[in-house]
Amino acid sequence: MLIGVIGKPSSGKSSFFKAATMIDVAIADYPFTTIKPNTGVGYVVIDCVCKEYGVKCSPNNFLCIEGKRFIPVKLIDVAGLVPDAHLGKGMGNQFLDDLRQADCLIHVVDSSGLTDAEGKPAKDHDPEEDVKFLEREIDLWFAKIIERGMEKYLKKKQFGKVEVLQVLSEHLSGLGISKEQIKQALDQHGIDDLEEFSFHLRKISKPIIVAANKIDLPSSEENLKKMKEDFPELTIIPTCAAAEISLKIAKEKGVIKCQNNIIEIIGQVDDKQKKGLEFIQKNILEKYGSTGVQDCLNKAVFDVLGYIVV
Known part of the structure; x- marks a missing residue:
């Protein structure tokens, strides 16, 4: 399992990664502090049964501290994404490719509105615009990859019978997308509208939750309230990395x-x-x-991805 930490420059993305992993990474309030992806291990936390049964825990695959299980989860922090990243702006294609194997994405948003879409200082930027543009950049990146897969399918189709499911499954294996997820998207939405199909497959295979970061700043509370009202379908967690x-x-x-x-x-x-x-x-x-950091990890692993601890 791999959780991707994404966001525009200066959103607090690397601070979130450090807060989750306590690995020292470059953190600064200027764009593109991160260029190469940071990788590390964070933990999801649940109550351990040792407390309930009054026994001493001897775990092999997790930590147990004061009756809490700390279960390791891999994280990757990629460089900040800007509008038109899917077209290569700001080295966007390279940064997006770093996310290929991620199972779920945590979008760190500067909820204060004090940085613009490119991470530069601003006074009253609307963080809802960041939610929209970054999700769209991920979706359009997905669509470009799937479009190439469909080109393969159409070429193979000229020489004999071939299933679109099989061709896409092979083409998208590098994105960590299962055949079952592709089939689900095909069954629900078909492939006639390629962009629409791509968007739905991304939601199935790489769901996004929002960490509304910098919640300690004065303007953040009202922005958080508005984001929750305007994006009821999204999981939005108030966060202060x-x-x-x-x-x-x-x-x-x-x-x-x-x-x-x-x-x-x-x-x-x-x-x-x-x-x-x-x-x-x-x-x-x-x-x-x-602070929201642990809530984001737990929500991503247990609620969004549906993992169960045994």
Whole structure:
């Protein structure tokens, strides 16, 4: 299983990746900080049965910490995508190809509206435009690949009987798309409208959830509300990757405990650090229930992809 982390430049994509994996990656507030894809391992988290049965856990394929199972999941963070990426703008074709094997995509959106579609500073950019353009870029990239597959099918058809399902299955194997997923899209939508078929196959084979990042900034709350109203079909999760990184570093240094989204300071902190932790507690954890990073991973693996822990 592979989760792709996508978004426009400066959306907080690499911060989200670092928050999920705690791998040091280049993070900056200017476009194209990431060029080559970052890969790492994050974890989905569920309650472990050891707590329920009062036994000590001896796991082989996961971690068990304080009654929680941490199950490893591979992540890939690709460079920022800009409008017309499917045409090669901003090295878009290369960046899109890095996503070929991803099973699900987490779209990190700058919900504050303080960066434009290319990741440059802005005052009141509408993050809904980012949701629309990036999904369309992924869909059009998909359509180009499927169009080449159909060209193969039509050539082979000239020399004998051949099934479109079989040809597309072979052609799309490099995208990690199963024959069953192609059949589902063919059965539901047919192939007469190639672009429409491509869009539906992408939704089946590489579903997208939205991490509404930078939720700590003042303009984000209203933008989040509007996005949820205007895109009811999308899974949109309020997220603050920077806060998740801060909390994990503080926990690793033994400065805080954080259980049930309640921060307890147990080490020495200065006034600035204390105010920062109080801000996270009040404006993120109490308001939204979490920083959103773990919620995105769990939602992608368990709800969207339908994996079950055994």
